[in-house]
Amino acid sequence: MATIKVNGVDRQFDGDPDTPLLWFVRDQLDLTGTKYGCGTGLCGACTVHLDDVAVRGCLATVADADGKTVTTIEGLSETGDHPVQVAWRDQNVPQCGFCQAGQIMQAASLLSANPNPSEQEILDEMQGNICRCGCYQRIVTAVRQASTGA
């Protein structure tokens, strides 16, 4: 039996401990903001925070998260007004939107570790998150806005 604090609430899971966090939050907890895009750590659509650090939810398992804290897009901010979310809206980043929860979680993790990333650090950090619609230009602008407020 694993116990994981998800978005501030203790959750138990007694199924297969190798279950990826992605499927645990989606299928068991109905937190569907976290998306499946590849299942192999190649796209970032499933990005959640494990103890405040961005991880791929399709690779990190329930066992990895046992006793730890997981934050999904739904728990990033109670009001939905995390600076990254605000910047994403100000810059009209999304097209289809499917990748965006993962992008936002990745960017939030970057900025909490490094509040003033260089352009190169932004690109390096965000390169694991694919956006098939091609919103990268606005993603980079939005990360910069969230970082500097401008």
Place this chain on the structure above:
Amino acid sequence: MLHLFNKTIASPLPSAGRAVIENVSRRSFLKGTTGFVVALQLVPFDTAKAFDSYPTNGLNMPHGVVNDPHIFVAIDPDGTVTIVAHRSEMGTGSRTSLPMIIADEMEADWDKVKIVQAPGDEPKYGNQDTDGSRSLRHHIQPAREIGAAVRRMLEQAAADQWGVTIDEVEANGHQVVHKTLGDRIGYGELAEAAMALPTPARDDLDFKDESEFRYIGKGKVQITDLHDITTGKAIYGADVKLPGMLYAVVARPPVVGGTVKSVDDSAALAVPGVQRVEMIPGTSLGAKFKPKGGVAVIADSTWAAINGRNALEIEWDDGPHGSFNTADYRKELSASANAPGKSVRSQGDTEDALKNAARVLSYEYYQPHLAHSPMEPPAAVANAADGKCEVWAPVQSPYGTRVDVADYLGMDEKNVTINVTLLGGGFGRKSKCDFAIETAFLSKQVGAPVKVQWTREDDIQHSFYHTSSVEKIDVGLDENDKVIAWRHRSAAPSFLSTFVPDEGFEHEIEVGMGLENLPYEIDNISADQCKAMAHTRVGWYRSVSNIPRAFAVQSATAEVAHELGRDQKEFLLEMIGSPRILDWEAAGLPQKFWNQYEPYEEFPFDTGRLSNVIELAAEKSGWGKSLPAGEGLGIAGHRSFVSYIAMAVHAKVDDDGTVHVPRVDVAIDCGFVANPERVRSQMQGACVFGMTAAMHSGVTFENGRVLESNFHDYEMVRADNFPEAVHTHIVPHPFSVHATGVGEPGVPPFLPALANAIFNATGKRIRDLPVGDQLRT
């Protein structure tokens, strides 16, 4: 026919007049002796007739266009306006833009507007097939009609309430105002009486002057799902959950037309959480969107279903396409494209001109099959019970899905409901509803709600692939290096093979995408389609056949320019020649240009508009400036989805062959623009999509199987190397110039513009897509 050129538009002037766009010399421009002339002149104000003429092919689409306000708009007593979005949202923004147009025309306050998504019901809503870059093109005017009708109904209700005539009142900002007395009533208060009125006659509608638009053309309205997307609340195909729902993952035949020879499911059934295994009947090529068939593992979670599928032991019978190999196929296409095929255009005598040419330059271009790979792999939820079936799915054609599901399940269409979720990207993949049919079938089989989740591997290996093609171009020059002949032969399997027995030739839609309509002013032009049999499911992919055609034509043009020592942009403009409307008869076509099925008189191929965007992109890019070694500018222009787009791509190639794109200047002429902000986002997206296709994309078949499986070998452009600064320059037009496609036409010019830029940076000419490792040193 002439009246089609004589449309009235709202006057940009404040006086009570209207301007007309008029073709002052239709006959002469058809002969190619003058350009298309636009004249503005004032004619007597006549509101009722303002939009008499806005013909598009929307009327001829299945179930046509519906403009009944009672179908699309509801108003609550508290003033909330609910507007139905009947097109699918996959990232272009049409779910926002069309309701925004209705809201603007009805003088509603956008903050009080709620949008609801229509289920698949074309008899009610009109055509819903979200495809072909036509949501705005076909529905911008009907949306205005809906809005204008609601506005009139609200005004009538207020006039009735005050006991005055409708002329004495006017709607303004979510209320109706008495023009002289200044009395006001809010929309909420008027709602019941207004919506009980019959739909006004179309002739009674009047439309806003463009200067009165609040939202249309401004680019200030944000997409309606923006908050939900950024907070994880937006609902896509896999996000629907029903009580008692089971989760399914399907093992499909690796080769199209393959069948299950034997299956051992004992290990699968032993996986904890797996409940049962179901067979889905197989199909072969020509089965439209019927599922490929296979073995479904049904479990109590997605993870269990995936593990269960991995534990299946299946022996497949590959069927007739088990020997399909990409390497051999390419040779086959090449052989076909290097011999005469079926003529689709014959202007002058190209064969004779080539025979007598001083020299002939020949180029061959290749593109493999591609998978769309939307970020959201196919997924759907269905509940089939009591002779009915309800489906939730990210489908581009919800009514088509309804018909196909009903047919597959042997149900009456009225017992099938298709709810449309958001689409996590579509790109044509989700026009094909095989995944929704599979889900409905499995739900019926197990007697419980089912979700089918496709893995990324499923998506890449069981797609309806973009055609593969060899494009062969021969250019004849006379002794003065003047181009006297252009012969284009194309061998590409057709998506027709997905619908009917394959004959190896394309549909007019594919031929119309850059093969038959070369806009060059050359005396002798011929185009042939050369036989190419399909060995996999071929389907349309964002921009369809325009991609290989624009790549070939725009690359070849730059190659000839280089050969002649000419500036590529100047030479391209010279090839396009004088501004004129292409005349299909003079172009040697047996019938009219396909023209996206749009009426040609309304949406003519105007070479002046094409040249204009090329000039504009070139100018904005600083065309002609000198660049450091390893850098180059490339340019290309192409008309598709009745829009004209040119791109000037700046490429920088590192010593190790890595290609960067620091800047792209996009010039787009897509007629009147309702939502410039989404046009810009689509152009940024098109550059990324184009760069992925150019640099990385290609599926490889070996023994009928696709070798690529996920993003490690089917790569995508990522944030560490993407077209960094895409500058979009929109050619402004009044409403009278038809809004044309935006979602797709940005992709085709990007690939040749990049290839031309790479050539100018490195001297290496890319003729085979994708670039892959070709530049690696």
